[in-house]
Amino acid sequence: MRVLLIWSVLLGAALGSEDFVGHQVLRISAANEAQVQKVAELQDLEHLQLDFWRGPARPGSPIDVRVPFPSIQAVKIFLEAHGIGYEIMIEDVQTLLDEEQEQMSAFRARATSTDTFNYATYHTLEEIYDFIDQLVAEHPQLVSKIQIGNTYEGRPIYVLKFSTGGNNRPAIWIDTGIHSREWVTQASGVWFAKKITEDYGQDPTVTSILDNLDVFLEIVTNPDGFAFTHSQNRMWRKTRSRTSGSFCIGVDPNRNWDAGFGKAGASSNPCSDTYHGKTANSEVEVKSIVDFVKNHGNIKAFISIHSYSQLLLYPYGYTSEPAPDQKELHQVAKSAVTALASLYGTKYQYGSIIDTIYQASGSTVDWTYNQGIKYSFTFELRDTGRYGFLLPASQIIPTAQETWLALLTIMEHTQTHPY
Amino acid sequence: MLLLLAQEAVALAVPAGAGGPVDAGLGRGLLQQAAQAALHFFNFRAGSPSALRVLASVQEGRAWVNPEKGCKVELVFSTERYNPQKGEEHLGKCSAQVFFKNQKPRPAINVTCTRLTEKKKRQQEDYLLYKQMKQLKNPLDVVSIPDSHGHIDPSLRPMWDLAFLGSSYVMWEKTTQFSRYNLAQLSSVKQWKTHEGAIDFDYTVLLHEFSTQEIIPCRIHLVWYPGKPLKVKYICQELQTPEGSGTEEGSAVAPAQLSNF
Numbered sequence: 022m023r024v025l026l027i028w029s030v031l032l033g034a035a036l037g038s039e040d041f042v043g044h045q046v047l048r049i050s051a052a053n054e055a056q057v058q059k060v061a062e063l064q065d066l067e068h069l070q071l072d073f074w075r076g077p078a079r080p081g082s083p084i085d086v087r088v089p090f091p092s093i094q095a096v097k098i099f100l101e102a103h104g105i106g107y108e109i110m111i112e113d114v115q116t117l118l119d120e121e122q123e124q125m126s127a128f129r130a131r132a133t134s135t136d137t138f139n140y141a142t143y144h145t146l147e148e149i150y151d152f153i154d155q156l157v158a159e160h161p162q163l164v165s166k167i168q169i170g171n172t173y174e175g176r177p178i179y180v181l182k183f184s185t186g187g188n189n190r191p192a193i194w195i196d197t198g199i200h201s202r203e204w205v206t207q208a209s210g211v212w213f214a215k216k217i218t219e220d221y222g223q224d225p226t227v228t229s230i231l232d233n234l235d236v237f238l239e240i241v242t243n244p245d246g247f248a249f250t251h252s253q254n255r256m257w258r259k260t261r262s263r264t265s266g267s268f269c270i271g272v273d274p275n276r277n278w279d280a281g282f283g284k285a286g287a288s289s290n291p292c293s294d295t296y297h298g299k300t301a302n303s304e305v306e307v308k309s310i311v312d313f314v315k316n317h318g319n320i321k322a323f324i325s326i327h328s329y330s331q332l333l334l335y336p337y338g339y340t341s342e343p344a345p346d347q348k349e350l351h352q353v354a355k356s357a358v359t360a361l362a363s364l365y366g367t368k369y370q371y372g373s374i375i376d377t378i379y380q381a382s383g384s385t386v387d388w389t390y391n392q393g394i395k396y397s398f399t400f401e402l403r404d405t406g407r408y409g410f411l412l413p414a415s416q417i418i419p420t421a422q423e424t425w426l427a428l429l430t431i432m433e434h435t436q437t438h439p440y
Numbered sequence: 441m442l443l444l445l446a447q448e449a450v451a452l453a454v455p456a457g458a459g460g461p462v463d464a465g466l467g468r469g470l471l472q473q474a475a476q477a478a479l480h481f482f483n484f485r486a487g488s489p490s491a492l493r494v495l496a497s498v499q500e501g502r503a504w505v506n507p508e509k510g511c512k513v514e515l516v517f518s519t520e521r522y523n524p525q526k527g528e529e530h531l532g533k534c535s536a537q538v539f540f541k542n543q544k545p546r547p548a549i550n551v552t553c554t555r556l557t558e559k560k561k562r563q564q565e566d567y568l569l570y571k572q573m574k575q576l577k578n579p580l581d582v583v584s585i586p587d588s589h590g591h592i593d594p595s596l597r598p599m600w601d602l603a604f605l606g607s608s609y610v611m612w613e614k615t616t617q618f619s620r621y622n623l624a625q626l627s628s629v630k631q632w633k634t635h636e637g638a639i640d641f642d643y644t645v646l647l648h649e650f651s652t653q654e655i656i657p658c659r660i661h662l663v664w665y666p667g668k669p670l671k672v673k674y675i676c677q678e679l680q681t682p683e684g685s686g687t688e689e690g691s692a693v694a695p696a697q698l699s700n701f
Contacts, residue, residue, distance in 0.1 A: 143589050204588075255588045256624065256646060256655045273653075294653040368497065370468070377468065379651050406476075406622035407494050407522070409648055413590035 041118060043090030046074070046111035049100065053080050056105050060084055069095065087114065135159060140212050140421075142414045143204050146176070146248050149241055152211055153179055160218045163231075169239075170309030173262040176244040178309055183217050183236040191439065192235040193322040193432050194314070199274050199306075199385065200258045201246030203328040205402050205412045205420055210240035210326070212421035213428070230432050234321070243274055243306055256410065258294050260304050267291035272298035275327075277307045280387035281339025286380035297383050314392065322396035322435040323389040324428065329409050330378065330401035331369045333358050333427065336390040338374030338381035346395055347373065353396065353434050357427040364423040367403065374399065396435050400424065471501040473620050474513035474547075478536035480612035480621070481549040487670040489601035490565035491557055492522035492608075496531055510542040511617050519553065522604065523597075532556040540617040547615060566666040572598045573639050576632065585626040599641075600626060606662040607645050609672045613690050614647075624648040624655060631661075638665035647676070 051057040061077040063069065069092040075085040088096050100107050111117055135156050144152070157164045167180045184190070197210035217236065220227035230236070241247050245261040259271030269292035276287035279301035283289070287297035302308045314320055335350040337343075344350065354371040361369055374381055378401070386397035403412055403420045412420070475498050483492050501515030519532040534553035541547070557565070576599060585600050586592045592600055603626045611621040624646040631642035640663050647656045658676035673691040 250588075255584070258653060288652070294655070372468075379469065405495070408586065408590050409622050409624050411586045411588070411590040411625060413586070416590075 041087075041114035043093075044087055044111075044114040045090075045093055045109055046085060046087045046114060047096070047100075047107045048110045049084040049086065050106040050108075051077065051080055051082075051084060052106070056080070056103065057084075059103050059105060060100075063096065063099065068092075071096070085110065087111075135215055135218075138211075138215070140208070140215065141418050143208055143417070144211070145251055146241060146244055149207065149211060150177075150179065153181060153214070153240070156181070156214055156218060163218060163221060164214075167237075169313045170305055172243075172245045173260055173305055174245045174248075176248070178244060178306065179239070179241075180313070181214055181238045181240070183221075183231060183238070185221075185231050187235070189317070189319050190233065190235045191319050191321045191435075192237055192317065193230075193324070193435060194237045194239075194320050194389075195324045195326065195428065196239040196242045196310070196385075197326045198240065198247060199242040199325060200327055201243045201250045202256050202258050202410045203402075204250070204410065205328050205417060206326045207241055207247065208414075208417045209402065209421040209424055210238060212418065213425060214238055214240065216421075216425060226429055226433060230429075230436055233436055234432075236432075237320075239310070242310075245306075246271070259296065260306055262298075262304060264291040264296075264299070269296075272296055272304050274304050274307050275325075275385055276381065276383040277301060277304045278311075278383045278385050278388035280384065280391050281337075281382040284339050284382040286339055286375075286382035295381075301383065311388075314389065314394075320389075320394050321440070322398075322431060323386060323394045324396075324398050324400065324431060325385045326400045326402065326424075328402040328412065329404055329406070331367065331403060331405050332377055332399075332401040333361075333369050333371040334374045334377055334386075334399040334401070336373065336387045336397055338378075338384045338387055341375050341380075344373065344390060350396070350398075353431060354398065356434070357398075357430040360430045361423045361427040364426060365419055367423055369427075395440060396431060398431060400427070470503050470511065470513060470617060471498045471515055473615070473617055474501070474503075474515055474536070474538040474540075475517040476620050477547050477612055477615040478515075478517075478534065478538055478549050478551045479519065480608045480615065482534065482536075482551045482553060483605060483608040484612055484670065484672075487605070487664070487668070488562055488566050489598065489605045489664075490523075490569050491562045492601060492604060493519040493532060493553070493556065494522050496520045499533075508542065510544075511540045513538045513540075519556070521556070523601070530556060543616065545616045545619075546613045547617075549612070563667060569598045569601065570639065570666045573602065574634060582629050583627070599629070599632070602639065602641055602662070602664060603643055603645060603660075605664070605670065606641070606643075606660045606672050606674075607647065607658070609670070609692060610645075610658050610660060610674045610676065610690070611647060613692075614649075614676070618651055620650040622648045622650070627657065630659075635663070638663050638668070 049060055051060055057077050057080055063071060064073060070089045072087040074087060075083060077084050135152060138152055153166055157166050163183055165182045167182055168177050169180050170178045172178060198207035217227065221231050222228055243260060246257050246259060249257045249261055259273050261271055263270060273295045276295050276297040282301040283297055288295045290296060298304060302311055333354045335354060358369040358371050361367060370377055374384065386399050390397040402424060403416060475495050479493060479495055496518040498515060498517045501513060504512045514537050516535045519534060521530060532553050534551055536549060536551035539548040582596060585596055604623055607623045614621055626643060627646050628644045633640050642661045644657055644659050647658055649656060656676055658674050660672065660674045663671040675689040
């Protein structure tokens, strides 16, 4: 039907008529040969300007005709006078055409596909959420979208699940954008999502990982903060929650976890960029992940991605007490940064959070590690300060590509070292 | 974070190499701190927007920690050009002595670097930048360099370099053994004019402090003429505390250029 409509429009346009306001399409039921003949006579009346989509053929066969507005009265009277039945298929052709145009534009705008999505530029929250829907639509067998909660300001929080089946398989968690100003991380998250769908079934490593484990990817872990970096303050780091008793807004979501919460390495000043919040998990963005992790119960690796500094870190940040698995984590980190450097020579330092960066309490991977998720790592992506948070968009894809190699190393190790 | 010892100074040797951990946790962070401070000081003192350097990696270093006095760091590190030129993979090498007076900012610094760009070439490049700057028409409506996407309009590059030069002074003065700064963004231009031939530049930058992760706005006013010492005045807005916010200010005229750099 749609095709006929378009065809008709094209024909109409070719014939010089541009506008179909008020035109109707009638479906005529000719009961016998005589009636068919009568309708056929209409065709000869050129002044009516009738456009038969399905011409008069034989009794019982529907006859479809587009009738221009000026001719509608005349045609209906004619049909009624001869007792020929009809129904109105299309009330107003132009309205239908307009709707169709809208749909077509919408379809075009909604990224013709994730293949035409621009990975080499920074995107808005809406664009990333559209990308997520698009990716799921293109790979329904592999990718699904889970809503794990709502932000302080009421935005949905989404996690992508990559799974080839099984029942609560051991899983790997990756999050980007927990600190909203670290734009290269959300951008890399988008790239990782696409990469997984491209490589599954093509690359032996990715295929093997996904045949045995699930991957959860939270691309925008702090949606309120991210929206704020677009609308008001590019340098915003924290959530956007209101703290009673202070005019300052937001809690550092990487100081809000229940691991050494409130100890040295976070601030009790609500105006500080490392404010830990009133209590652990006070931030819904954090609590949503905590609940998800606890409910899942089978996450084996947890990777939280930040920028900048070019570091690969493992627990702990809140204490200088070495993590029990320090030796193994150190080795894995070493392999991962080696893999990362192999692509563009980008140098990363690695070690525990407290040794390598600074003392930080209430951080994500300290909590996940204490939950028993052995392979808990934090990345700090490019660069080392030249551009910092304002990393030029031209570096998004190289950053994502090299980081992916490090992620694969960790994921492979997780797969081959079940615990 | 500093390893406090009842007795006197302890020397920590740090192995060479860019990757991997160090023996003492505080060692690595402290060396980075010291290298960054030395480089900010070096850039300021050089007074040359065409010859700005960034830290590549710390190669070796030693730190002496005295809980009462402060901490002294000796180190060797490599640098890269701030504005990498195509085909020029020049890694400069610097050695520095940095002394952090206990808890106080503005470390005392002695730094020498291998001749990175020939003096004459540097002077030529500075003069070229100076001419480009004089051509800049009314950049007062300029806001945010780089923009949110990390982009700097090529015509505004000289302004950015000069802003970075002025910021280097501020960042050096503010650095302590615990706090380290990077220039995050040039957020506004209050004034850009020529005064008696020199560039008179009044602007605000956002500095990023690493351990607190704070973004600190600083208003900087500098006067620059190629080959002449840089004059800088600044006032920074500190973090709002429950008691109220504070400001920190300083000013200087760079010492006359030393011949060894």
